[in-house]
Amino acid sequence: MEYKVNCGIWGAMFGVPVIVADNFLKLATGEQIKVLLYLLRCSGKNCTSEEISANTGVAVQVAEDAVLFWQQANVITPQGTISVANTTPLIMQPQPVEVPEAKTALAQVQTQPTPSKLPDHKINLSGGEIAEIMKNSQDIRDLFKIAESIVGTLKNSQMNSIIWMYDHLGLKKEVIIILLTYCASIKKTNTAYVEKIAFTWSENDINTMEAAQDEIQKRNTTRDYILSIMEKFEMNRRPTAKQAEFIEQWKNAGFKLELIHYAYEKTIEQINKLSFDYINKILLSWRDSGFMTVQDVKNAESDFRKNKKGTSSKKPENDTDMEEYESIINQFLY
Structure with a gap:
């Protein structure tokens, strides 16, 4: 689903530094974002910590900590300080995007x-x-x-x-x-x-x-990719270091999760257990054969079945014919 913002219906607006959207939407807490939005709304005006608290619903101490957070992150810079009695006004201005060198x-x-x-x-x-x-x-x-x-x-x-x-x-x-x-x-x-x-x-x-x-x-x-793999493989614990290496290789190689899951299903069918090494051999063989999607693999399987059906004698599907199929299809599966 796509979204489009209609700015015209709101009238007066104020700016939010791009660096906030790019760097802090995931990292900052809700209280910190609320405090920052209020300070940006009041840009150039005097604000006390009590006013920030009253207008954001954030506790005074939390508001002060949030202000300090944004100062240290070089998003805002104070002109004035908060006194112990919390009566000294603040004038908050957006910080330039360029981050100054910090002194040790x-x-x-x-x-x-x-x-x-x-x-x-x-x-x-x-x-x-x-x-x-x-x-x-x-x-x-x-x-x-x-x-x-x-x-x-x-x-x-x-x-x-x-x-x-x-x-x-x-x-x-x-x-x-x-x-x-x-x-x-x-x-x-x-x-x-x-x-x-x-x-x-x-x-x-x-x-x-x-x-x-x-x-x-x-x-x-990477973390989301690993969690997706764990879900696909029905794993109840984090991957070992060796398993994580395989996952990183698959991610870097561009293997889609659907294809990896299909390789997992083939592995369970063949050896009835989870084996990262076995799955990796399947994926590499598929890639070498030019199969990079589940549909590519299924098309190859379907083509083989059609060709075999036209040339084979009438034998039970689960008999020698099926064994030969497994043998031939394994050439690109493994």
């Missing part, structure tokens, strides 16, 4: 009167060391606050992890935010998993909002 917390620490070199993450920073870093780094304080709004109260290991990603891997604030939001969306926020992705991104120079979003889109596509 280490660089900020070094501008202080008593700079200190951060130890390696694997040494495990103590609570006192983390508190000192927070004292000297607004970026780290902001990251901690946003991280808590995404994953909940931070443990010492998670604080260590964020500092490590920011200072030692050099990932930008907005990239870390996107990473944490993605991990929360798939319910995998354990430190080891987050750090594994962070390290991969650092190694592959995925350190802009656009690059991070592209990588997440690829991961989501």
Whole structure:
């Protein structure tokens, strides 16, 4: 079904940065989107956190966390601050699309009167060391606050992890935010998993909002493909590493899910069990024979049956004739 928006019936309108639609519709929470829409509607006007809350139905603290989220994601920039009493007005303006380079917390620490070199993450920073870093780094304080709004109260290991990603891997604030939001969306926020992705991104120079979003889109596509395969194969557990390799190969080769499912059905018919290796041999043989759709395979089977019917003697279909059919059709099945 296709949809078309009729803008003319609404009268006055306001703009939403393209970067929001491209990068945050899946990642941001409903409350964060509501707060952003209200701020964009009030562009150039003074807004207090209470006004944001009253007009969006979002709690004051949640609204403030959402504002901070969009600031750190470089979507909006504040002119003014929110005071403890929540009475200082905000003037929110859209941020230019170009993302500025983020300074590291280490660089900020070094501008202080008593700079200190951060130890390696694997040494495990103590609570006192983390508190000192927070004292000297607004970026780290902001990251901690946003991280808590995404994953909940931070443990010492998670604080260590964020500092490590920011200072030692050099990932930008907005990239870390996107990473944490993605991990929360798939319910995998354990430190080891987050750090594994962070390290991969650092190694592959995925350190802009656009690059991070592209990588997440690829991961989501792969994840959806795997879930579809699991459904087609009636699997009750996640694929093993070897099985995941086969799935990745099929995805990269462009095999359609319907064809893979047909290969699965043929496998069950032949050996009465799920075998990724067996299915892979079938798919490769079909591809080598020029069959890339289920209909291609069925047409080949149908042609064989028609030709065989015209030349065979009258034998029971389940007798020698059927055995010969299976033998010949297997030449392109396997």
